[in-house]
Amino acid sequence: MSGPGKSDRLLVKVEALHKSYGDLQVLKNVNVEVPRGRSVVVIGPSGSGKSTLLRCLNLLEPIDSGIITFDGQDTAPLRKAAHALRREIGMVFQNFELFQHLSAIENIILAPMKVLGMSEEEARARARKLLEKVHIPEKADVFPDELSGGQQQRVAIARALAMSPKLMLYDEPTSALDPEMIKEVLDVMLELSQEGMTSVVVTHEMGFARRAAHHIVFMDGGEVVEDAATEQFFTGAVHPRTQRFLQQILR
Amino acid sequence: MDPVFMAQTFVTLLDGIPLALQLVSIALAAGAVFAVALAFMRLYGGLALGSLARAYVFVFRGTPLLVQIFLIYYGLGQFEDVRASLLWPFLREPYWCAVLALMLNTAAYTSEIVRGGLQSVPFGQVEAARACGMSGILLFRRIVAPIALRQALPGYGNEVILMVKATSLASIITLMEITGLAHRLISETFRAIEIFVCAGAIYLIMNFAVTRAIKMVEHWLSPHLRDAPDDARATGRVAAISH
Numbered sequence: 001m002s003g004p005g006k007s008d009r010l011l012v013k014v015e016a017l018h019k020s021y022g023d024l025q026v027l028k029n030v031n032v033e034v035p036r037g038r039s040v041v042v043i044g045p046s047g048s049g050k051s052t053l054l055r056c057l058n059l060l061e062p063i064d065s066g067i068i069t070f071d072g073q074d075t076a077p078l079r080k081a082a083h084a085l086r087r088e089i090g091m092v093f094q095n096f097e098l099f100q101h102l103s104a105i106e107n108i109i110l111a112p113m114k115v116l117g118m119s120e121e122e123a124r125a126r127a128r129k130l131l132e133k134v135h136i137p138e139k140a141d142v143f144p145d146e147l148s149g150g151q152q153q154r155v156a157i158a159r160a161l162a163m164s165p166k167l168m169l170y171d172e173p174t175s176a177l178d179p180e181m182i183k184e185v186l187d188v189m190l191e192l193s194q195e196g197m198t199s200v201v202v203t204h205e206m207g208f209a210r211r212a213a214h215h216i217v218f219m220d221g222g223e224v225v226e227d228a229a230t231e232q233f234f235t236g237a238v239h240p241r242t243q244r245f246l247q248q249i250l251r
Numbered sequence: 252m253d254p255v256f257m258a259q260t261f262v263t264l265l266d267g268i269p270l271a272l273q274l275v276s277i278a279l280a281a282g283a284v285f286a287v288a289l290a291f292m293r294l295y296g297g298l299a300l301g302s303l304a305r306a307y308v309f310v311f312r313g314t315p316l317l318v319q320i321f322l323i324y325y326g327l328g329q330f331e332d333v334r335a336s337l338l339w340p341f342l343r344e345p346y347w348c349a350v351l352a353l354m355l356n357t358a359a360y361t362s363e364i365v366r367g368g369l370q371s372v373p374f375g376q377v378e379a380a381r382a383c384g385m386s387g388i389l390l391f392r393r394i395v396a397p398i399a400l401r402q403a404l405p406g407y408g409n410e411v412i413l414m415v416k417a418t419s420l421a422s423i424i425t426l427m428e429i430t431g432l433a434h435r436l437i438s439e440t441f442r443a444i445e446i447f448v449c450a451g452a453i454y455l456i457m458n459f460a461v462t463r464a465i466k467m468v469e470h471w472l473s474p475h476l477r478d479a480p481d482d483a484r485a486t487g488r489v490a491a492i493s494h
Contacts, residue, residue: 086383087383091379100376100398101398101473103474111380111384114385115385143474
């Protein structure tokens with residue numbers, strides 16, 4: 001627990017973040033703040049750098065320049081020991097990425113046991129609670145192959161939560177799902193958000209953004225074009241690029 | 252064909268099984284360790300170690316095992332240094348020469364199987380493990396290795412079968428395993444067909460056991476594929492379980 005400081009209101013602060021792949025600049029001077037207990041939704045056309053931004057936050061991607069502060073601490077010195085930071089940040093992927101050779105509950109207990117050193121008994125008890133939380137307690141011993149996409153993604157959310165993260169990152173969590181499964185995943189995410197789980201969500205689900213997000217960041221071409229409180233974003237987005245995007249997506 | 256003679260031959264040739272099994276199991280065990288080292292050199296060893304491993308695989312896959320056996324058994328003794336070395340008590344024994352040749356040979360093939368298995372691990376799985384806070388040996392042991400092993404097993408099963416059959420070449424350097432015994436019996440009786448049919452049958456039975464064992468290991472290692480419907484494993488994942 002870090003003591004109360006000037007940035008204590010913020011769990012994540014991204015300042016002047018730049019990143020390129022060769023000649024391609026994927027992030028240009030990105031500044032984003034994530035207050036504790038809040039959900040920030042990042043939207044934008046594909047290739048706008050949303051996912052890259054997310055992956056920079058838990059150090060899956062190296063950055064060229066800029067400062068990422070997590071929980072009051074500059075993450076730059078942590079790059080060599082990124083796994084220590086990642087314990088505190090849960091991540092949910094577009095393609096679920098459940099460990100195929102492990103059952104649902106084994107997926108959930110592996111990291112708490114092996115990374116945090118939790119006893120198997122405790123890890124299992126917690127995993128069962130988490131499976132209840134994501135509404136599939138009956139699937140504990142089922143392997144990922146036999147779960148629907150929506151169920152797999154909910155196990156993935158439980159797996160991320162099992163580390164008791166301070167922050168959840170969702171990278172287009174419903175983009176690989178059939179329409180009828182999207183809701184079951186979004187409902188779980190919404191519940192978590194309402195319980196005060198700090199999260200950054202990259203998504204195209206505007207209905208979810210409207211209901212769950214406290215803040216919306218619109219990115220295009222590697223830049224943050226618009227960054228506003230949710231209500232304000234939908235009613236009074238000022239930038240023409242944002243308006244164009246909204247018109248297309250809300251049609 | 253004389254059934255009584257066949258039965259006698261069969262029983263005689265059974266005496267060769269222990270030696271064949273010794274050769275194959277020592278060679279496979281040592282070869283597997285060597286193969287993993289070679290695969291690591293190729294994947295993570297950089298240019299120098301990678302090239303070394305590549306050259307090794309090229310030479311040992313590209314030349315006949317029989318030639319390798321001859322080179323080790325007849326060739327090494329030509330060198331004064333080898334005869335003077337601590338290894339000479341081993342290297343002058345045909346038994347250890349055969350083990351060495353089989354081991355070096357299977358290591359080359361197996362390293363490619365291991366490399367394929369490791370490379371088949373989806374990057375997303377590794378990334379997901381990293382996102383959970385895993386790294387280093389933990390990540391390798393819990394995520395990469397189990398997935399790679401499952402992928403490599405069918406190919407490795409093939410290699411084991413080839414190795415069981417390859418032990419027959421040890422008879423060329425005087426070892427009295429199944430084929431060696433068969434040869435001796437033929438020189439005594441001149442009844443080649445009956446004797447070789449028996450020898451072939453014994454290899455067949457041994458490989459039947461190998462096939463079953465590998466299937467069992469695959470079944471045991473693949474709980475996630477046991478009851479899955481066929482279409483669930485359609486993409487790239489070869490399921491080798493019995494239905």
